[in-house]
Amino acid sequence: ATPTALMVGTGRGAQLGILIKGPEVLESTRRVDTVVLDKTGTVTTGRMTLQKVYVAEGADEEQVLRLAGAVEHASEHPVARAVAAGAEGRVGRLPEVEGFENVPGRGVRARVQGRDVAVGRLFEELPTELARAREEAERGGCTAVVVGWDGEAHGVVAVADAVKETSAEAVRELRALGLTPVLLTGDNRTVAAAVADAVGIDAGQVIAEVLPEDKVEAVRRLQREGRCVAMVGDGVNDAAALATADLGLAMGTGTDAAIEAGDLTLVRGDLRVAADAIRLSRRTLATIK
Numbered sequence: 001a002t003p004t005a006l007m008v009g010t011g012r013g014a015q016l017g018i019l020i021k022g023p024e025v026l027e028s029t030r031r032v033d034t035v036v037l038d039k040t041g042t043v044t045t046g047r048m049t050l051q052k053v054y055v056a057e058g059a060d061e062e063q064v065l066r067l068a069g070a071v072e073h074a075s076e077h078p079v080a081r082a083v084a085a086g087a088e089g090r091v092g093r094l095p096e097v098e099g100f101e102n103v104p105g106r107g108v109r110a111r112v113q114g115r116d117v118a119v120g121r122l123f124e125e126l127p128t129e130l131a132r133a134r135e136e137a138e139r140g141g142c143t144a145v146v147v148g149w150d151g152e153a154h155g156v157v158a159v160a161d162a163v164k165e166t167s168a169e170a171v172r173e174l175r176a177l178g179l180t181p182v183l184l185t186g187d188n189r190t191v192a193a194a195v196a197d198a199v200g201i202d203a204g205q206v207i208a209e210v211l212p213e214d215k216v217e218a219v220r221r222l223q224r225e226g227r228c229v230a231m232v233g234d235g236v237n238d239a240a241a242l243a244t245a246d247l248g249l250a251m252g253t254g255t256d257a258a259i260e261a262g263d264l265t266l267v268r269g270d271l272r273v274a275a276d277a278i279r280l281s282r283r284t285l286a287t288i289k
């Protein structure tokens, strides 16, 4: 082909804050018609903070926070950071844990102060008051995680992060390029719908409650429908989906796993640059033709 034009495209990309794996990557963007956006850390800041704590009858708020915070302290997940920081702020130093286990897309477990503690979406059954608390938190746009020990749920902790200031504009730009934006998340449907609404993604284009290993399948399903898919993500959970998509865009603010799996890196973590990347490659390819 004409490597010079592709090299120029690559150089211009660097100026815009787009790192491109290789010039050939630009060619994959030609047919892209769908952009799948991960929610946490991509559309939202991923910097969650503790909002509210609910406890079941007989449980004590400090204990719920202390045990949840201790287990989450060992995790890097945005939800975990919020719970650990919030707990530490309210109850002080957190106890040591043993046998920490991460259950991807679901939560964490460990032994703390002689109890088997679990935090996340790891309980099938909730007492009515906690089920109600979770629903209230989610309707308010919070991610609600259940805290329990020794096989029983004892509390619900609500955390929330903000939609990035630039996300709504980015979605508008992607649409203007003729692309269909889709929101993909492991988070709850209600929370996902609130975020989609805030940035202007159609309710029918929200794929929620997807386990990390199923994010790949969600991308494949769109591809089977004949769509050419770009995926934008930041998490360890997104790496496989980024590799499977026709074009993978990693947030430079995200994990190494995502950056390695992507074809492009958006250095500043600004979603508007995804639109720049697609515009740039279209222009570069037009020059070649």
Ligand code: ADP
Pocket: 038, 039, 040, 041, 072, 075, 077, 079, 080, 104, 105, 106, 107, 108, 119, 120, 121, 143, 144, 145, 184, 185, 186, 187, 188, 210, 211, 212, 235, 237
């Ligand atoms: P996303 O796709 O939005 O980046 P994830 O797939 O990482 O989200 O997580 C999906 C859901 O699993 C979270 O919204 C949360 O309910 C639960 N979860 C995952 N990790 C944790 C954790 N460390 N603590 C509590 N809950 C967690």
Ligand code: MG
Pocket: 038, 039, 040, 041, 042, 233, 234, 235, 238
């Ligand atoms: Mg994410």
